Amino acid sequence: MFKINAQDRAVDFLKKTIEEKSLSHFYLFYGPPGVGKMTAALAFAAGLLCEAPENYEACGKCANCRRVLHANCPNIITIKPDGKVIKIDQIRELQSYLKFKMEQGESRFFIIDDAHKMTREAANSLLKVLEEPPGGTFFILISDNIDLMPATVVSRGQLIKFNPVPRSVIDEILREKGCSKEKAAAVSLVSRGSVGNALTLMEDEEVVAQRENIIAFLAHLPTRRAKILEFAAELDANYDVPLGLDIVFSCYRDLLVWQATGKDKMIINQDFIDGIRKRVFCPGTLLKKLDDIIYAQRAISNNANRLLTLETLLLNLNDQSS
Ligand SMILES: [Zn+2]
Missing domain, CATH: 3.40.50.300 (P-loop containing nucleotide triphosphate hydrolases)
Structure with missing residues (x-):
């Protein structure tokens, strides 16, 4: 019961x-x-x-x-x-x-x-x-x-x-509740192993919109420095930053997985696929970028200057050199 x-x-x-x-x-x-x-x-x-x-x-x-x-x-x-x-x-x-x-x-x-x-x-x-x-x-x-x-x-x-609930289980629960495949995949990813979080996020249209904006931004990299700083300020002022960084991480994870396997079905953020296909990095560079994201997550949870951390991260992600 x-x-x-x-x-x-x-x-x-x-x-x-x-x-x-x-x-x-x-x-x-x-x-x-x-x-x-x-x-x-x-x-x-x-x-x-x-x-x-x-x-x-x-x-x-x-x-x-x-x-x-x-x-x-x-x-x-x-x-x-x-x-x-x-x-x-x-x-x-x-x-x-x-x-x-x-x-x-x-x-x-x-x-x-x-x-x-x-x-x-x-x-x-x-x-x-x-x-x-x-x-x-x-x-x-x-x-x-x-x-x-x-x-x-x-x-x-x-x-x-009690342990975090595996992503696949949360995904299934969301699908049972009528969530689309794409949304369930994205929400389960950023729910941090919590069914409670996932159910709240599922209802939260703002979160869905934020996720789409972040993905659109990443798909259009590289871009001008001014655009980067503008988006960092936007993230800092109006977004759920820990959640936003989880989404950024999941996109770079997708890039790495796609480059390693070439399989679309391995991609969590299905709406990011077009953005993924046009970006090619060597695996070392991608790992470095994932490291940068983790570093930013830790810095922000340790009360580092949030705007500065976001600016540095996005500039690093924008960097095309490998
Ligand atoms: Zn009874």
């Missing part, structure tokens, strides 16, 4: 802990955003709350399963950041829930989303609860940035890792 894509290891492990009754009272689900951590948390809770589980999975039909599906199950309490952080008051509220006694054999779940956003006070307060949780109580902390969490919390949890 819960669809979790390409996380077999995590899902199988959780199912096994139910089957073998080797449950931990504190799980930490971590990995990139939009890969199914929350869905897996709900599936796990439903698996334990279900009145008629099938093969240790929720049936999806009983009253309890329906409550989980409709997000009105009283045994599942979800905590999310209030503004930018999870405050100590939110953890105190959680503690007040713990005072309610449960029936024999009953389970309840506290799911803390974006757990790395707990303030230090909130984390310390939670630690006290984790030391002696009442029976039948499960904590599932979810984070896409486990490095920001206090080691004292992380070390107490059963860690469950």
